[in-house]
């Protein structure tokens with residue numbers, strides 16, 4: 001079974017800029033953490049990042065038939081992207097929304113997620129651990145026949 005982890009704009013800067021907000025852990029280190037847990041659970045993970053909205057949309061479209069579920073930190077596109085919402089909705093692929101920070105405790109413009117209503121669940125506020133919770137969440141969706 002394969003899971004697709006998608007990361008949106010600027011998440012490639014994690015651990016390198018603004019550690020006060022997003023911490024010191026890099027995206028590469030988060031991937032190592034996710035891959036380790038996934039291997040223990042016998043699941044394959046493809047872990048990707050893009051700054052391009054269109055590329056993220058294309059990856060969601062292509063996930064159909066190849067991945068059992070998607071775990072997505074859409075970054076700032078979370079709050080703006082009808083295109084990502086439509087892609088998740090159109091493909092019907094079970095999707096878990098994740099965030100490092102608690103978006104509901106931050107600026108008001110981060111409180112609304114364009115994709116939340118078409119995702120199966122939302123995890124936020126646990127720092128890098130949100131990714132492991134996203135992995136668990138996606139697996140629980142698959143085990144309960146989605």
Ligand code: CA2
Pocket residue numbers: 009010011013014015016017018022073074075076077078098099100101102103110
């Ligand atoms: O908390 C999250 O995971 C976010 O998805 C992160 C996004 C933000 O726009 C969302 O509201 C919440 C920002 C990702 C940018 O990451 C940076 C990392 C280092 C330096 C600058 C940005």
